[in-house]
Amino acid sequence: MSKLIPVPDELSQPFWDAVNERKLIVQNCDSCNKLQYPPKPACELCGSNSLSWKETSGKGHILSFFVVYDGRYQVRIPDQPYNVAVVTLDDDPGINFYSNLAGTPVKEVPVGAAVEVTFEEVAPGQLIHEWKLV
Amino acid sequence: MSVTQNAPASIYRTKEDLGVWEHRGKVAVVGIGHSPTFRRWDERLETSVGYLTIQAIQKALEDAGVKPEEVDGVVSSPKGMGEGWAPRPIPEDFANTYKPTDGDPNDGLDGASADWIVNNVPGLDNVSFTMHGPACISNALVVAAQAVGDGLAKTCLVVRGTGNIGGRYGQYGAAAADQASGASQWTNPWGWQLIPQIAFGFDQYCRKYGSNHDKMAPFILNQRRNGSMFPEGFYYQNRPEDLQITTEDYVSARWICKPMNLYDCDLPIQTAWAYLITTADRAKDMKQKPVYILNHCSQRGVVRSLVETLEETEAFTDSIAKKVYQGSGLTASELDICNPYDGFTLFTQYYLEGLKWHGVKRGEAHDFWAGDIRVEGPHPFSSSGGNNGNGRTRTWNQTDTMQQLQGRAGLRQVTIRAETGLAGAFTPGVSDWMVYGISPD
Numbered sequence: 001m002s003k004l005i006p007v008p009d010e011l012s013q014p015f016w017d018a019v020n021e022r023k024l025i026v027q028n029c030d031s032c033n034k035l036q037y038p039p040k041p042a043c044e045l046c047g048s049n050s051l052s053w054k055e056t057s058g059k060g061h062i063l064s065f066f067v068v069y070d071g072r073y074q075v076r077i078p079d080q081p082y083n084v085a086v087v088t089l090d091d092d093p094g095i096n097f098y099s100n101l102a103g104t105p106v107k108e109v110p111v112g113a114a115v116e117v118t119f120e121e122v123a124p125g126q127l128i129h130e131w132k133l134v
Numbered sequence: 135m136s137v138t139q140n141a142p143a144s145i146y147r148t149k150e151d152l153g154v155w156e157h158r159g160k161v162a163v164v165g166i167g168h169s170p171t172f173r174r175w176d177e178r179l180e181t182s183v184g185y186l187t188i189q190a191i192q193k194a195l196e197d198a199g200v201k202p203e204e205v206d207g208v209v210s211s212p213k214g215m216g217e218g219w220a221p222r223p224i225p226e227d228f229a230n231t232y233k234p235t236d237g238d239p240n241d242g243l244d245g246a247s248a249d250w251i252v253n254n255v256p257g258l259d260n261v262s263f264t265m266h267g268p269a270c271i272s273n274a275l276v277v278a279a280q281a282v283g284d285g286l287a288k289t290c291l292v293v294r295g296t297g298n299i300g301g302r303y304g305q306y307g308a309a310a311a312d313q314a315s316g317a318s319q320w321t322n323p324w325g326w327q328l329i330p331q332i333a334f335g336f337d338q339y340c341r342k343y344g345s346n347h348d349k350m351a352p353f354i355l356n357q358r359r360n361g362s363m364f365p366e367g368f369y370y371q372n373r374p375e376d377l378q379i380t381t382e383d384y385v386s387a388r389w390i391c392k393p394m395n396l397y398d399c400d401l402p403i404q405t406a407w408a409y410l411i412t413t414a415d416r417a418k419d420m421k422q423k424p425v426y427i428l429n430h431c432s433q434r435g436v437v438r439s440l441v442e443t444l445e446e447t448e449a450f451t452d453s454i455a456k457k458v459y460q461g462s463g464l465t466a467s468e469l470d471i472c473n474p475y476d477g478f479t480l481f482t483q484y485y486l487e488g489l490k491w492h493g494v495k496r497g498e499a500h501d502f503w504a505g506d507i508r509v510e511g512p513h514p515f516s517s518s519g520g521n522n523g524n525g526r527t528r529t530w531n532q533t534d535t536m537q538q539l540q541g542r543a544g545l546r547q548v549t550i551r552a553e554t555g556l557a558g559a560f561t562p563g564v565s566d567w568m569v570y571g572i573s574p575d
Contacts, residue, residue, distance in 0.1 A: 004322040007315035037439055038320040044436055063443075064341070066333040067392040068325050072309040076325045081389075084325055086334055086441050096439045098324035107392070111341070128323050 002075050003100075005123045011039050014053055019127050024117045026095060028054035035092045058117035059090040060097070060131060065109040081106050087115055087131045099131035136212060136235055136247035138264040141277040146432040146566070147461060150453060155429045155461045157283025159574030162417035162424035163536050165200065165410030167193030171368040171525060172404040174298050175219075175243075179227045183214060183295040184242030186406035188255050191291055194408040199421035200289060202257025205410075207287025208264045209278040211271050212247035214296030215526060216303065216402055219243040244297045246406070251293060263287040270294075271407070271529045272475075272559045272566040276430040278411045279568065283427075288413055295406030296527060303402045320440055331441060333394040336480040338444035340393070343497035347393045351381045353503040354397050354479060357516060360509060361523020363545035366533065368403045368525030377523065393480070400477040400521035407529050409536075414574050425536045428554070428569040429461035435563035442563055447481070448496065450562040451488030458489065462569040464554055466490045471514075471538045471548065471555030473531035475565065477521030484562050486515065514548040518557075531557040532568065539572050 008016040018025040027036040031048035035056075042049040065085040068076070076082070083106055089095040101109060102120070115131040122128050147155065169186035179185055195202060220239040228242070233253040235241035241250045248264035263286045267274030271294045278292045308314070314322035340346055358377040361369050369377050379397065387396040417424035435442075435450040459465060466489060474485030483499030492513050494502045507515045518534030521527065535555035537543040558567030 002312075003324070004312060004314040004318075006319035006323055007313050008319070009315065012319060038317075044438065064334050064337045066337060066394075067389065069389040069391060071325055071391065072304045073322060073325055074305060074310050075312050079325075081392075082325060084334075094438045096441045096443070098321065098326055098440065100324055122323060 003122045003128065004073060004075060005126055006128060011041065015039055016126075018053070018055075019119060019129050020125065022119050022127070024056045024058050024129050025053045026056055027051045035089070035095050037095050037097070056089060056091050060087040060115050060117070061090065062086070062109060062111050062113050062115060063088050063096065064111060067107055083107070083109050085109050085131070097129065097131065102130060102132065104133060136238060136241065136249040136266075138210070138248040138266050140266045140268055145277055145280045146434070147430060147457065148432045148434045150456050150460065152457070152461060154463045157279070158428050158463065159426045159571070160414045161279050161282045161411060161427045162414050162574075163409055163427065163570070164412055164417050164420040164422055164424055165194040165198030166533055166536055167191060167195070167197055167408045168366040168533070169193070169406045171371050173368070173372065174300055175404050177225055179225070179231060181404060182228055182243060183297045183404065183406060184228065184232050184246055184250065184254065186404070187242075187246040187251065187293060187295040187408070190295070190406040190408040191251065191255050191293060194291065194410045197422060198410045200410060202255065203260055205258055205289050205291055206260055206262050207278070207281060207290030208248040208251050208258070208261055209267055209274045209281065209290060209292050210246060210248040210251060211268060211274040211294040212266050213245040213268070214294070216244060216296060216298040217301070219297070219299060246293060246295050251291070263290070270559050270566060271527070271532060272557070272568065275409065275532065275568050276432060276566040279427045279430045282411050282413060288416065290411045292409040292411060293406070294529065296404065298402040298404045332478050332480050333391045334441060335444055335447050336393055339483065342444060345500045347395070348385045349500035349504070350398070350479060351384045352507070353482065354384050354522060355379065355381065356503070356507050357476060357479070357519045357522040359523070360517060360519030360546055363509070364519055364524050364530065364534070365544065367519065367523065367530060368401065368405070369523065394478065397522075398479045400526040403525035403527070405525070405527060407527065407533070409532070423540045423572070425539050425570045426572070426574045428464070428571045429458065430566070430568050431457035431461050432566045433562070433564060437563065447484050447562045448488070451484040454485070454562070454565065454567060455488040455490065458556060458567055458569055464569065469554055469556055470551050471517060471535050473516055473518050473535045473555065473557040475520070475528065475531060475559035476516060477526060477528065477560070479522055481562060482516070489556070491515070509546050509548050512550060514550060517543070517546055517548055528559040531559065535570055539570055
């Protein structure tokens with residue numbers, strides 16, 4: 001399964017550096033103490049621009065899923081159909097991520113099941129965060 | 135590039151509790167114009183977005199009985215929804231006919247900016263106000279309504295065209311890349327796109343309320359039935375047979391992104407359309423019965439994390455409903471025509487339930503659709519047929535609402551009272567809404 005390769009920018013570089021060290025970090029607002037993902041220049045909840053990085057537990061649950069049969073991304077067309085699950089973070093269920101849930105049969109995603117973060121190499125030296133059933 | 139700027143944030147009524155719109159009933163729609171529709175651009179001048187845009191504008195002016203010289207404002211939604219034509223060579227007859235926009239070779243081919251319109255529509259010699267309402271005609275209508283109310287223009291065109299060139303729709307640019315940068319670095323590696331997000335919300339909805347995809351069928355079939363009665367629409371003009379689908383056709387159609395199938399998606403087309411807005415005082419002297427603007431409002435929802443959840447979607451549509459009713463002074467029972475957006479169909483229930491139109495509450499939309507929602511029935515929901523019944527423009531709901539209130543919706547004319555109406559688009563999180571009435575009071 002080939003995937004599009006993320007291109008870090010100034011804001012996201014620390015995140016992807018951590019992923020490449022097999023750590024899942026998200027922003028934490030120093031003002032309202034809420035987590036934030038994806039990273040943004042300021043806190044979406046309180047507007048503070050004082051944000052730091054915080055390592056997560058890497059634990060989550062599957063909220064829902066869909067199955068892509070006829071998508072737009074050309075590099076993913078050979079993989080169709082494939083699962084895209086939405087995973088909520090146990091540290092704060094308001095934070096969510098996408099996952100292709102490698103190893104889970106297409107259409108057989110157990111909604112509500114516990115998952116944990118894993119990492120997948122999409123290019124030499126570039127990992128992305130993924131999730132797998134516990 | 136076009137020198138016209140996007141409307142400032144201050145023009146949009148995005149907050150709740152703003153009270154009744156200060157220009158309620160003082161601004162009116164007086165003209166509607168649609169060009170012919172095509173599936174794709176065949177590279178002829180006569181089917182270019184620019185040519186169609188001029189046709190639509192001329193029809194809207196003729197509809198109102200207004201000369202182009204009387205127009206002093208143009209608000210455009212400057213880009214369509216399809217792929218741009220450049221850097222392909224611009225066809226010679228197009229290049230020889232129209233004045234280009236500096237720095238934007240696609241202007242007039244994938245949409246039409248206000249600058250392109252002023253430079254190329256014959257007779258628009260007295261335009262002193264231009265502004266852009268990007269991404270959706272509902273956005274442009276909101277901008278024009280506020281601008282005319284504020285006195286920035288007295289007689290204002292509101293315009294959009296959209297192009298559809300050959301090739302697989304959407305499979306270009308970032309979709310054809312092997313890298314994901316900017317916002318897409320958080321989504322594209324996992325195969326995300328807009329469509330799956332909507333399918334995800336629908337999956338959550340069905341789990342929460344005990345529904346399923348098959349229960350969309352009555353709505354889809356009715357949308358296409360309404361489209362079969364919309365002479366300006368793509369299917370009516372080009373493929374009426376495509377509207378004749380059955381429940382079995384719908385539930386057995388191939389998946390695009392399960393739980394979204396082929397018939398939940400709208401068909402990209404090539405066309406243009408225009409409306410004319412003016413002050414209520416001037417509207418009285420024009421050819422058509424004025425459609426008074428009772429309110430406009432907008433939703434600019436902030437999603438907490440990566441994916442908009444059902445709870446957020448419902449909160450967004452609750453907020454839309456609150457602003458619709460607060461700003462217009464209407465109640466749900468006083469809203470006659472209800473034309474929320476349907477492209478994609480899987481989010482239409484959120485609007486209906488948020489608005490509580492005909493008493494529909496959260497989780498009840500699918501059962502409501504199983505009742506009588508035909509235009510001749512007691513609950514003529516989405517009387518336009520929307521994008522699903524007419525092709526991708528995001529405008530049929532606006533045109534239909536105006537025509538219903540004017541009593542000129544033809545075979546689609548509802549039999550219930552049609553004195554007020556609502557239309558808007560596009561997503562629950564980001565959308566713009568217009569409320570209309572037959573009376574300024």
